Amino acid sequence: MPRDTGIADRLRAKGLNVVEVNGWRTRGSDTFNPRGSVDHHTAGPRKGNAPSLGICVNGRTGLPGPLCNVLVGRDGTCYVVAAGRANHAGTGGWGGLTGNASVFGVERENVGDGSEPWTLQQYDVAARVHAALVSAHGGRADLVCEHKEWAPRRKVDAYGVDGNVMRQLVRDRLTGPSPAPTPANALQAIHAAAKGRPTLKEGSSGPWVKDLQAGLNAVVGRPVVPVTGRFDGTTARWVRQFQKDRTIPPTGVVGTTTWEQLIAARLVLGK
């Protein structure tokens, strides 16, 4: 299959803000038969919306560009870099796919060391991008993966992102018969729900602490915290673990971002 020059239109059809980088239609090898899509973080500079754009287009020493098909800026803008095969995944594989010819590459601007938490909006945009990419090539959410799933021994990106959560979000954003898409406003609903909850920390008590403790147990998958309604040291320790796993600064204090991630995780788990 030749290069995929429909990328920009499909991204726009998913409601995304698109910038077509000059020359993208002929950039990247035309030996390209993508069926899946790999999610990356850039590990680029902390400042700016898309400071890694030049590297993504031109490559770096020892690795010629393009280094992705789409670069997503911090504000969700999608820079379409290449219609052809890009150098991004390397050795590894996912779902029977191997080689860069088999997968799109999506780079997402983030320092990638856990100090820059992904927002729910960034999850939403990423899922729409992957859905738009694979939609013309079989439309299989199960062939979307994190780079750390493609190459578990070599890679950590996208840092803190759970591939199962990403695939569920992609599934919801693919047009198709099943499963039914979640409401378009699900993320806003999560955000609103989180904003309506109190900030909790060690020493807090009451029904929201019970909800927190039940949520932690649901996410961990076993009863690690007694559901007492009292925010004790054990609860704080598991809150910090949850925060670390989600690249939220591990303060042990449950504010809006931690609530959002907990609500989202429970929605995905259905409990």
Ligand SMILES: [Zn+2]
């Ligand atoms: Zn990567």
